[in-house]
Amino acid sequence: MIEIKKGKEPKELIQYRKQNNATYDNMHGARVSEQQNEDVYHIVLNSLVREQGGLCAYCMCRIPERKGTPSCTIEHIVPQSECKNNPEKAIDYRNMLAVCSGNRNATSDADKTCDARRKNQKLNLNPLDKSTLKGIKYKSDGRIFSDDAVTDKELDDVLNLNCISRQLPDCRKKALEEMLLVIKKKYPSGSIKEYCLRLLDHYRNDDPKKPYVGILIYWLERHCK
Ligand SMILES: [Zn+2]
16 A cells, blocks of 8 residues: 545536535436536546556555446545535545455455455545555565554455455565566666665656555665665
C-alpha cells in the first residue's frame, strides 16, 4: 500500500450531488447531461483507477479491464454502514478508492482480500493519509507487516494482504526479484545509491504504476540512504 494523491473529482459527480435523489446507490445509471455516455458511477470509478495508476488501493494488483471498462469496485474509507446518518459522506470523492474484486465470490473468507474481506470493519490505514502508512514494512519473502500491532492486524487480518490463495506475498517477492536483477545487471559492483535514487523517482511517478510497487519503493528507500 502506498499513498494515493487525490486528483480533481469528476465534474459529473459535483453536478450529481446537487440532485435531490443523489445517493451512492443511485449513481448506477445516473446521468447529469444528455452527452454523457457513461453513468456517474463508472465516470467516478474510471477517475479513481486513473489516479491510482491502475492498481488496487490496498493489495496493489493491476486492476483488470473487461472490454475497456475496469473490473473493480468503489471502496469507502469510512464504510457505507457508517454513512447512514451522513449520506453525503458516501458520495464524497475523498472517501472513495478503487479496489480489486478481492476474490469476492470465494466461499471462504480466508481467500478474500481488500474490501471483500474488510466489509465494514474499522480501518485506520488510509492510502490518502501518508501518516497512517508509515509503519508498513515488507519481508524478503514478500509478506507485508508492521511492528505496530494494530497496523499489522489491519494488513494481515482485516485486509488479508498476505493471502496465500491470491499468492500476494509471492507476487511481491517476484516483483522485488525482477527489480534486483536489473540493478545487479547494471551495477554488478560498486555503489548503487545513485541508481536507486533514480529508480525510486521513477517508481514513485510512474503511470500506469507497476503492480506491487510498494515493496519496490520500500526496498529502494532503504538502499539509497
Ligand atoms: Zn486488492
